[in-house]
Amino acid sequence: MNQADIFAAGAKRLQMTDSIEMTIQSLLAYGASHDHWGIAWSGGKDSSATLTLIIWLLDTGRVPRPQTLTVFYADTRQELLPLAHAAQQIIDELRERGIQVEVVTAPLDKRFMVYILGRGVPPPNNNTLRWCTRQIKIDPMQHALEQRISELDGQVLMITGVRQGESAIRDQRIEMSCSKDGAECGQGWYQKVLPEAKGLRGRLATLAPLLHWRVCHVWEWLRHWAPGAEFGDWSTAAIAEAYGGDEAEEINARTGCTGCPLVDSDMALDNILLNPQWAYLAPLKRIKPLWRELRLPKHRLRKAGLEILKSGKAAANPQRMGPLTFEARRMGLTTILDIQDEVNVAARAAGRPMVDLINTEEEARIRELIELGTWPDGWDGDEPIATTVMDTVYANGAVQPRLFSETEL
Numbered sequence: 001m002n003q004a005d006i007f008a009a010g011a012k013r014l015q016m017t018d019s020i021e022m023t024i025q026s027l028l029a030y031g032a033s034h035d036h037w038g039i040a041w042s043g044g045k046d047s048s049a050t051l052t053l054i055i056w057l058l059d060t061g062r063v064p065r066p067q068t069l070t071v072f073y074a075d076t077r078q079e080l081l082p083l084a085h086a087a088q089q090i091i092d093e094l095r096e097r098g099i100q101v102e103v104v105t106a107p108l109d110k111r112f113m114v115y116i117l118g119r120g121v122p123p124p125n126n127n128t129l130r131w132c133t134r135q136i137k138i139d140p141m142q143h144a145l146e147q148r149i150s151e152l153d154g155q156v157l158m159i160t161g162v163r164q165g166e167s168a169i170r171d172q173r174i175e176m177s178c179s180k181d182g183a184e185c186g187q188g189w190y191q192k193v194l195p196e197a198k199g200l201r202g203r204l205a206t207l208a209p210l211l212h213w214r215v216c217h218v219w220e221w222l223r224h225w226a227p228g229a230e231f232g233d234w235s236t237a238a239i240a241e242a243y244g245g246d247e248a249e250e251i252n253a254r255t256g257c258t259g260c261p262l263v264d265s266d267m268a269l270d271n272i273l274l275n276p277q278w279a280y281l282a283p284l285k286r287i288k289p290l291w292r293e294l295r296l297p298k299h300r301l302r303k304a305g306l307e308i309l310k311s312g313k314a315a316a317n318p319q320r321m322g323p324l325t326f327e328a329r330r331m332g333l334t335t336i337l338d339i340q341d342e343v344n345v346a347a348r349a350a351g352r353p354m355v356d357l358i359n360t361e362e363e364a365r366i367r368e369l370i371e372l373g374t375w376p377d378g379w380d381g382d383e384p385i386a387t388t389v390m391d392t393v394y395a396n397g398a399v400q401p402r403l404f405s406e407t408e409l
């Protein structure tokens with residue numbers, strides 16, 4: 001079932017109550033045919049607004065309750081601390097209401113830090129090679145959903161926080177990119193990719209009931225409506241606060257991992273640091289430059305010549321750069337642990353929440369993978385460092401001898 005184009009009859013600027021009314025209508029239209037609902041929640045602004053609004057609508061009888069409701073909190077272990085902190089409070093508030101909350105986390109070896117610093121896979125750098133979203137958000141969510149669905153009869157309606165605003169809906173656009181227009185990383189994927197995933201096909205429908213909301217409505221809900229007793233007494237003001245408090249209405253900030261390598265600037269973190277209460281998180285600003293540094297050739301291996309794939313064909317990108325050297329991984333681990341220590345010393349002194357960038361289990365696993373000499377699939381570790389001067393090899397096998405010897409360079 002496709003969600004209807006709610007702007008087909010001509011657009012007008014929506015007021016808050018109109019927006020909520022349209023959300024109610026979409027839930028009534030699409031929710032009623034599903035006994036089981038799930039909510040994909042990342043702790044960011046759009047999915048937190050979606051979650052708290054829906055619970056309020058159910059609690060007040062404006063929308064009939066489904067037979068079961070499960071909230072899936074996608075804990076990437078990379079969340080910005082103020083948002084992770086607020087999410088924990090909301091989880092407590094949900095559980096106090098008797099709502100089932102499942103915290104969804106990737107298995108140890110697939111987590112962002114372990115995968116990069118232990119296994120040696122370079123940090124992601126563009127949207128086409130974005131292994132991280134799939135690995136730390138989509139796959140764990142798919143697994144949790146498969147588990148849940150196996151316990152239930154019929155189809156599950158997965159509710160996401162995808163929000164595109166008026167113009168994008170008019171253009172029929174649902175962005176998959178997490179780096180545009182303040183979108184929450186992962187929500188577009190939940191909306192589009194999960195229903196087609198093997199194991200879920202035919203068992204999952206998705207609905208984005210805040211699709212039409214303007215960003216100012218999201219801030220209004222999080223800051224003023226949801227925290228009120230009348231609307232559920234939610235701890236959502238801290239989420240808006242994390243994005244810049246009173247200034248938040250002006251900010252269409254994207255939610256994502258701390259130091260996400262894919263965005264041009266750390267806008268969400270920069271806004272958090274403007275708040276004196278969170279200023280002690282400033283060392284986190286060093287994470288993004290670390291990922292950039294680790295992508296440099298001097299920290300990586302490179303295929304020496306033509307690479308023959310398992311299929312017997314030559315790879316399209318000979319001499320591609322690959323994994324991180326052990327030295328680079330150790331340097332990255334030390335840098336992250338130093339940042340973590342620095343933040344937590346300040347946190348302890350001020351009685352503020354501490355960060356948990358790499359926990360003891362993850363650190364032990366990273367060190368173990370390095371000790372075991374682990375390389376990503378397709379790499380043996382005997383490939384040259386990527387700065388090595390080599391003859392140029394083309395995909396057709398042609399070789400262009402290097403013009404200068406190493407000593408001439």
Ligand code: SF4
Pocket residue numbers: 078124130132133136137178185186255256257260261262
């Ligand atoms: S926020 Fe950035 S690092 Fe995190 S999953 Fe999304 S693209 Fe990857």
